[in-house]
Amino acid sequence: MKINSISIANYRSITTVKELPLSDYSVILGKNNEGKTNILSAIRLAIVSLKIKAAMLDDTMLRKAAFFSEWRREKDNLYQYERDYPMSLQAQEKNNPTVLVLDIMLNEKERRDFIQRVGIENNGRISVKITYKNGSGYDNFTIAILKKRGKGATSYKNKIDQVITFIAQNINFQYIPAVRTENRSLSLLRDLVSDELAHINDNEYNDALKVVQNKQKELMSKLSEQISEKIKVFLPTVKRADIILNDDIKRSLIRSDIEFVVDDGTKTNLSYKGEGIKSLITLALLNSTSNSDTSRIVAIEEPESHLHPGAIHQIHSVIQSISETNQVIITTHNGVFVNRLDLSSNIIIDNGVGNLASSIDDVRTLLGIQLADNLICTDTVIIVEGSDDVTSLKSVLSQISDKIRDAIKNKKLSFVDLGGASNLKYKCSLYASLMCKYYVIVDGDKCGIEAKTTAILNGLLSDKDVFVLYAYGDNKESEFEDFLSKELYKEMILSDYGVDVNAASFKGCKKKWSDRLKDTFLKQGKEFNDKTEEEIKRKISKLVERSRLSEIFPKYYLENMQCIAAQIERLL
Numbered sequence: 357m358k359i360n361s362i363s364i365a366n367y368r369s370i371t372t373v374k375e376l377p378l379s380d381y382s383v384i385l386g387k388n389n390e391g392k393t394n395i396l397s398a399i400r401l402a403i404v405s406l407k408i409k410a411a412m413l414d415d416t417m418l419r420k421a422a423f424f425s426e427w428r429r430e431k432d433n434l435y436q437y438e439r440d441y442p443m444s445l446q447a448q449e450k451n452n453p454t455v456l457v458l459d460i461m462l463n464e465k466e467r468r469d470f471i472q473r474v475g476i477e478n479n480g481r482i483s484v485k486i487t488y489k490n491g492s493g494y495d496n497f498t499i500a501i502l503k504k505r506g507k508g509a510t511s512y513k514n515k516i517d518q519v520i521t522f523i524a525q526n527i528n529f530q531y532i533p534a535v536r537t538e539n540r541s542l543s544l545l546r547d548l549v550s551d552e553l554a555h556i557n558d559n560e561y562n563d564a565l566k567v568v569q570n571k572q573k574e575l576m577s578k579l580s581e582q583i584s585e586k587i588k589v590f591l592p593t594v595k596r597a598d599i600i601l602n603d604d605i606k607r608s609l610i611r612s613d614i615e616f617v618v619d620d621g622t623k624t625n626l627s628y629k630g631e632g633i634k635s636l637i638t639l640a641l642l643n644s645t646s647n648s649d650t651s652r653i654v655a656i657e658e659p660e661s662h663l664h665p666g667a668i669h670q671i672h673s674v675i676q677s678i679s680e681t682n683q684v685i686i687t688t689h690n691g692v693f694v695n696r697l698d699l700s701s702n703i704i705i706d707n708g709v710g711n712l713a714s715s716i717d718d719v720r721t722l723l724g725i726q727l728a729d730n731l732i733c734t735d736t737v738i739i740v741e742g743s744d745d746v747t748s749l750k751s752v753l754s755q756i757s758d759k760i761r762d763a764i765k766n767k768k769l770s771f772v773d774l775g776g777a778s779n780l781k782y783k784c785s786l787y788a789s790l791m792c793k794y795y796v797i798v799d800g801d802k803c804g805i806e807a808k809t810t811a812i813l814n815g816l817l818s819d820k821d822v823f824v825l826y827a828y829g830d831n832k833e834s835e836f837e838d839f840l841s842k843e844l845y846k847e848m849i850l851s852d853y854g855v856d857v858n859a860a861s862f863k864g865c866k867k868k869w870s871d872r873l874k875d876t877f878l879k880q881g882k883e884f885n886d887k888t889e890e891e892i893k894r895k896i897s898k899l900v901e902r903s904r905l906s907e908i909f910p911k912y913y914l915e916n917m918q919c920i921a922a923q924i925e926r927l928l
Contacts, residue, residue, distance in 0.1 A: 357466060357527045358683045359399065359653060360481065363457035364710075366442055367401075368394040373710040375459070379701040381679035383694055384687045385713070385722055386705035392687040395703070395710065396531065396655045399685070401435060402456040403529045403653075405486050405497050408434075410524030412495070413517045435488045435496055454488040457502065466526060474518045476511045482523065528652035534661045576600075587618075587637055595619040597637075653683045660690040668692055669785060673815030691723050691791040696735075697927075716791055725790055734770045736763070736927050737787050737794040739780070741804065744890075745836055746771045747897040749797065749920075755905050756921040763928050780807035784816035793927045797920065800826040801833035801868055823920050827868075828912065837869035837896065839913040844903060845896045852895070853888075855880050 358380075364373040369391040376395075386392045435454065438446075445451050460482045462470060467480045483502040501512045501519055512519065576599045584597045598617045617625055618637065659675060660668050672692050678684055686693060694716075695701040702713040704722060713719050716735055738753075740746055750771045754761040763769035774783055777798055787794045796817060798804035808824065811817035827834035846857050855877055862876040870889055877884035900908055909917060 357463075357523070357653070358461045359685075360459040360461040362395070362399060362402075362459070363455070364395070364398050365455040366445065366452055367398050367454050367456065368440055368442065370394050370398070370705075371442065371709065375457075376703060376710050377700070377712070378683070378685060379695075379698065380683055381676065381695055381698075382683075382685045382701050382703060384685065384703045384705060384710075385689075385694070385719060386687075387722070390705045390707070391710075392705050393534075393657055395705065396657055396685060396687060398456055399458070399653075399655060400529070400531050401440075402458050402484070402486050403527055404434065405456075406484065406499070406520060406527070407524045408495075409497075409499055410521045414521050437488075437490055440488075441490075451490070453490070456486045456488075457483060458486075459483045460523060460527070469526075470522055474515055474522055476515060476519075482519065484520075484523065530652055530654050532654070532656040532659075534658040593620045595621070653685070654678060656684070656686045658688055659686055659693065660688060669788065670815035672788075673818075689723065690789075691719070691725055692788045694719055694791045696791055696793045720791060723791075734792055735768050736770075736924070737792045738769065738771045738924065739774060739783055739787070739794055739796045740771060741774050741777055741797075741799055741836075742893070743773045744893040744897040745797070746773050748836065748900040751901045752905065752908065752917055753921050753924065756918055757925055759925050759928055760921060769924075769928065774807075777803040777807040781811050781814060781816060784811050788816060794821070795924055795927060796822040798822065798824055799833075799835040799868075800824045801835060820923075823923065825916075832866065833868040833871075835868050835870060837893065839909060839916065840896070840900070841908060841910055844899055844908055845892075848895055848899065849892065853877070853882060853892075855882055 359378050361375045361377050362373065363375050364370045373395070384392045384395050441451070441454055462478065462480045462482070464480075467478055470476070470478050470482075485500045485502050486497055487500075488497045499516070499520055501516055580596070580598045583599070584594065587594050587597055596619045598619075600617060617623060656675070659671050663671060668690065669692060675684055675686065675693070688694075696716065699714075699716060700712050702719055703710055704713050704718065706722075738749070740749055750764065754764060760769060764771075772783070774780055780796065780798070784794065784796070796808070796811075798808055804824065808817065808822050811822075812819065825834055825836055825839065827838040842857060849855050849857055857873070857876060859876050859880065861879045862872050864872070867875070873889070873892070874884045877888070905914060905917075908914075
């Protein structure tokens with residue numbers, strides 16, 4: 357199940373939010389005290405209310421340990437008028453009530469299950485309205501089903517209890533607050549443990565408790581290994597994390613008897629670790645739970661809390677991965693988490709009213725992000741290794757694509773150089789924080805490949821966002837000039853430097869272009885140093901600027917450039 361939209365009236369600081377669409381990855385933005393967190397809290401309250409109502413209708417739910425575990429976590433989050441109704445309105449004699457409306461989307465399997473279990477035709481949507489009374493308590497609300505008119509409307513009204521129960525049993529919601537304590541980590545851990553222990557057959561358990569205990573130990577050891585690997589991604593100093601269960605505990609009660617011991621050089625209980633460690637472990641565990649077969653709705657309040665900049669980018673990468681199979685809704689102050697590829701997935705909360713972002717500039721203004729003059733309108737940045745690459749690729753890609761040429765002209769697309777491949781990590785981090793989409797083009801040499809790998813490992817780059825200039829043949833290393841036709845520059849090098857690149861020393865492809873050029877210069881008695889290389893590359897970039905595509909590249913390398921252009925077009 358996913359939430360297609362939410363409507364909120366008179367809840368905490370939010371006065372009106374009407375049918376706010378929620379995507380697979382929604383980002384809620386706003387200044388402090390504007391109501392970002394209250395959007396998540398409203399979703400949480402609505403789902404808790406549905407589950408409470410279902411438990412009141414079906415007492416079998418009351419006997420399930422999973423329900424009581426959830427109840428313990430959520431009992432303090434029930435509606436309380438004094439806390440949850442807007443304080444500015446409480447003094448009025450007549451008030452409109454707090455109303456939450458969830459428009460819920462079913463996948464095809466859920467839709468078929470709904471028809472079979474409830475006995476009503478369904479198009480994959482259910483809209484639920486929850487109205488809260490002027491008071492407090494676990495039953496202080498009413499639930500109605502909306503948006504069902506015509507044929508089948510009466511059936512929904514008559515079977516509302518079954519509909520509520522179906523939603524409550526199938527909706528899977530996880531909430532990660534900004535303050536991530538060991539309790540929240542343990543809550544996620546209990547979910548993982550429960551999933552593993554569910555594989556133990558009941559008859560086997562009842563017949564041989566000792567066998568089950570051994571199975572528990574085996575499963576917990578395996579799960580500890582899996583979790584340890586997840587945690588090491590964010591905390592390389594962690595040697596191992598162990599889940600410890602009491603041997604004499606029964607399966608139905610283990611949720612209150614889990615201990616989580618983390619060895620990061622000092623082997624101690626998670627409760628004794630710092631806030632940053634707790635935060636990272638909580639999110640790492642969330643990543644572990646996301647691998648289950650059941651999709652879920654994951655709400656995360658300020659995922660950047662307590663984390664250093666490097667970890668923030670890693671967490672962003674993890675959250676994006678989770679959103680591929682689950683619905684993710686986050687609040688944030690950090691531009692790294694803004695959904696730049698789908699602007700309408702970013703929600704701006706201002707003066708208690710929620711609206712979709714209309715432009716990236718709106719988001720930048722809200723977050724107080726200041727751009728340099730050369731990036732003032734930029735939405736997308738192409739990152740290349742050197743200034744000569746900027747000149748050449750800017751010209752080449754403009755010839756290939758009208759869309760790219762227009763984006764450059766309108767300052768929506770910028771080309772920037774790294775000043776060396778080693779700066780790639782920093783540049784990616786910078787442009788991510790400025791909420792620019794970026795695409796990276798690096799040489800296929802040792803420095804370029806190492807820089808790309810480091811950026812990917814730090815969550816700053818994915819393979820789809822980078823093009824490595826690998827030349828054809830048996831080159832161990834290559835660079836942009838390896839792609840160029842020799843006819844483009846041979847006369848210039850001969851006239852300006854007295855070096856003939858038709859020589860045997862320049863032929864072949866076992867070395868990258870600059871190394872072959874150096875060998876050729878030295879064998880013809882000419883000095884060759886870094887200054888010479890920079891000068892020649894600059895001259896070649898000017899030749900590229902003045903030349904047609906057919907003069908710049910052999911046909912097979914022109915196809916590489918066309919591939920780069922197509923990938924950049926998808927970002928625009």
